[in-house]
Amino acid sequence: MRTLRRYLTGHMVAGWLLFATVMGVLLLLVRLIEELERVTDSYTTGQVVLHVLLTLPQQLLTLTPVIVLVGTLTAFARLEQLNEMTIIRAAGVNKARLLRSLMLPLLVLCLLLWGAMEWVTAPLHQWGEEIRSEARGNNTLEPGQSLWSRSGRTFYRLGRLGINQSPGDIDIFEFGPDHRLLRAIHAEQARVIEGRRWQLEDAQVRRWEAGELSLQRQPGLIVDRLWSRDELQRLLLGMDSMPPSVLYAYQDYLQRSGQSAHAHALALWNRLMLPLAAVGMALLALGLSVKPGSQRGGMGRQLAAGVLVGVLFYLGSQILVALGQIYHLPPLATAVFPVVCIFLAASVLLMRLRW
Known part of the structure; x- marks a missing residue:
């Protein structure tokens, strides 16, 4: 045999x-x-x-x-x-x-x-x-191109990705149950700490409370549920660059955050x-x-x-x-x-x- x-x-x-x-x-x-x-x-x-x-x-x-x-x-x-x-x-x-x-x-x-x-x-x-x-020379996002993500009623936008995969031009929009904008965050630069956790540098936080707008600066704001470092390296290169484990993790993240996976x-x-x-x-x-x-x-x-x-x-x-x-x-x-x-x-x- x-x-x-x-x-x-x-x-x-x-x-x-x-x-x-x-x-x-x-x-x-x-x-x-x-x-x-x-x-x-x-x-x-x-x-x-x-x-x-x-x-x-x-x-x-x-x-x-x-x-x-x-x-x-x-x-x-x-x-x-x-x-x-x-x-x-x-x-x-x-x-x-x-x-x-x-x-x-x-x-x-x-x-x-x-x-x-x-x-x-x-x-x-x-x-x-x-x-x-x-x-x-296409290792950054093209002018006018952005990456978007969502987690519940919170929306994330990434407008720039540096040569060393450093994220920049980040916007975060949080909406209430009545679809009213509660908070808007903008940061020119960020650093991926671990997993999906980012640290926004010099973040500008705008809040709407009782019909009034307030502006506050937070130098090291920690935000979770964003893209991981591994995903940032592959998102702009297409799904062929993702091994099955990364594809599984990313589609699971999209499903949990209410996005189409x-x-x-x-x-x-x-x-x-x-x-x-x-x-x-x-x-x-x-x-x-x-x-x-x-x-x-x-x-x-x-x-x-x-x-x-x-x-x-x-x-x-x-x-x-x-x-x-x-x-x-x-x-x-x-x-x-x-x-x-x-x-x-x-x-x-x-x-x-x-x-």
């Missing part, structure tokens, strides 16, 4: 690496051609190449189910054509034992993908985006479902490729079918995500539905497989 597992795993991993290399080279060329058009005196060719190389793993990760499908299909179709699967069947390996031999490598693949999303691809993507942002929750569940989709694609490829008595000329048709299934899955997932954002579909159901469809199709093929 152990020898069989190592043998099949070696062929699957070789297929995955081969197709991942092909897809990586294609993505690299496309991204380089696209990004080289933006070269300036400050954004040099070397920085363009470094940016593309650092952001490539995150983009390649989204194609993992397609890579696993085609790689697994190639491996098992090749083994079938060389009659090695016939030898495995003749040795008394039934269908259940074959599936059990694949569970461990697929489980390891899941763990590796989850670990890569958390500790490898997202930090690399953030690094690459920061290189481009600093080179192009639909987009972040959808992105989080799509990330978490990605390794499971890859496992489902591997099982689907097994059902498509392992066909006793298949002819040598059938390998091309099987690969074409696998590529078609992979492309349809990728396009369908992207369309479903877009529909989920437009119509505010439940994030968990939107992310799980394609994975369930893959496992159902794989189950039907495997049950009909004559072994």
Whole structure:
């Protein structure tokens, strides 16, 4: 059993690496051609190449189910054509034992993908985006651009973000139950102390009490429930720069503060479902490729079918995500539905497989 597992795993991993290399080279060329058009005196060719190389793993990760499908299909179709699967069947390996031999490598693949999303691809993507942002001088908020947040009846605005992620131009508006403005706070600079707690420097506090306006200055006003330092580093770079743990923490913060967290929750569940989709694609490829008595000329048709299934899955997932954002579909159901469809199709093929 152990020898069989190592043998099949070696062929699957070789297929995955081969197709991942092909897809990586294609993505690299496309991204380089696209990004080289933006070269300036400050954004040099070397920085363009470094940016593309650092952001490539995150983009390649989204194609993992397609890579696993085609790689697994190639491996098992090749083994079938060389009659090695016939030898495995003749040795008394039934269908259940074959599936059990694949569970461990697929489980390891899941763990590796989850670990890569958390500790490898997202930090690399953030690094690459920061290189481009600093080179192009966009490491601060654009003129007229602001970040807004809300906690209950209190609204927060961040109007400036310095090169070292130092916040500035902060406004806080507190409203009463009758929607009347009770207090307005403004500070030109602030310092993130820990977590979501900020210290506003030279804060100007305006209050409305009994129809009268009062102004008070507080040199070190402490305010809670703002953005954490980690979130400030990623908010301007997009959700691809956020690992799942940061996405979870931020969408939880948005929900607790009464804000819409639909987009972040959808992105989080799509990330978490990605390794499971890859496992489902591997099982689907097994059902498509392992066909006793298949002819040598059938390998091309099987690969074409696998590529078609992979492309349809990728396009369908992207369309479903877009529909989920437009119509505010439940994030968990939107992310799980394609994975369930893959496992159902794989189950039907495997049950009909004559072994």
